[in-house]
Amino acid sequence: MMLLDVRDLSVEFVTSEGAALRAVDGLSFSLGRGEALGIVGESGCGKTTAMLALLRLLPPAGRIAGGQVLFDGTDLLDLAPAELRRRRWGDLAIVFQGAMSALNPVRSVGDQIREAVAAHLPLSRPEAERRVGELLDMVGISASRAGQYPHQYSGGMRQRAMIAMALACGPQLLIADEPTTALDVMVQAQILDLLNHLREQLNLGLIIVTHDLGVVAETCQAVLVMYGGRLAEHGPSAEVFAAPRHPYTRSLLRAFPDLGRPGVAPEGIPGSPPRLSDLPPGCRFHPRCGLARERCLVEGPAARMVVPGHRVACHYPIDAPGPQALAADPALQERWGRPEGA
Ligand SMILES: Nc1ncnc2c1ncn2[C@@H]1O[C@H](COP(=O)(O)OP(=O)(O)OP(=O)(O)O)[C@@H](O)[C@H]1O
Ligand SMILES: [Mg+2]
Known part of the structure; x- marks a missing residue:
């Protein structure tokens, strides 16, 4: 237990x-x-x-x-x-x-x-x-x-x-x-x-x-x-630091000297965290996310397992399989959710 x-x-x-x-x-x-x-x-x-x-x-x-x-x-x-x-x-x-x-x-x-x-x-x-x-x-x-x-x-x-x-x-x-x-x-x-x-x-x-x-x-x-009161990503530190799946995690890492990209100057995260009294609809990170798409503006992503023990709350996690790979592989669909339009 x-x-x-x-x-x-x-x-x-x-x-x-x-x-x-x-x-x-x-x-x-x-x-x-x-x-x-x-x-x-x-x-x-x-x-x-x-x-x-x-x-x-x-x-x-x-x-x-x-x-x-x-x-x-x-x-x-x-x-x-x-x-x-x-x-x-x-x-x-x-x-x-x-x-x-x-x-x-x-x-x-x-x-x-x-x-x-x-x-x-x-x-x-x-x-x-x-x-x-x-x-x-x-x-x-x-x-x-x-x-x-x-x-x-x-x-x-x-x-x-x-x-x-x-x-x-x-x-x-x-x-x-x-x-x-x-x-x-x-x-x-x-x-x-x-x-x-x-x-x-x-x-x-x-x-x-x-x-x-x-x-x-x-x-x-x-x-x-965590982002705006919700879980964004959770997993083994080594894995998350080496290959963050949530765009917010990647931004956090890049904002931190020598962790995101050793030798590269830290990059601040544009914008500011949401106020509780004024939370954006959809994914709470979407206004600051360079990878946000239509769906992110309207639908909040649930956390899902990308690899056993590694969870991400993002509709489009970094390094997720593309739509064709997803459509072709039920095991991938199971893990990443069904592709849009499928
Ligand atoms: N006593 C309180 N009354 C009303 N709102 C509160 C109270 N304490 C915290 N909050 C609100 O709850 C949210 C979360 O605050 P919290 O202190 O848990 O954040 P945090 O992640 O610990 O921040 P920090 O890194 O600055 O310590 C903030 O929007 C904060 O304004
Ligand atoms: Mg605190």
């Missing part, structure tokens, strides 16, 4: 005028133990919202509009609040975007981790303190620094401390939202090494939300690309 199986998850924000804006629309993916998934896409595409929905930690204006979040076979969306609180942090935990600045400046780091431990586990004070030492050790901080305050820690160490806190109750799935933003390059690499090491050592499922495709290429076996 998959550790995490997200099925058709949709999330809405209700505006002050009472309108419901869909920030995540029909998102599905799964993740096994010991696997790392990178979630990428431009700002506002719904990455954080989707992750908060998994944990049922949406802000008050947000609500889950549909779908299932199966964790080890149990739908987290069905759980009563008390049961959910227990499973959250104990089963799955998140390191929030911008978490480093969430540490309380006037309390020692060790105290803050101990509090996270004590809030969830019935430990005596000495046991909790021992656990803090263990957790600090797991993230590469000497236990002797537990008594220090956040300002005595570097940015990288503060991020490590946040990871230690997330691990307090021994989760099986760790979600890290922008874990390396605002850190310098060397420290970024160390934090990624740490996450990877923890994944292996603890057999964690790991989701890394990031703008940095390089992070995904180095750390994650699979990548999920």
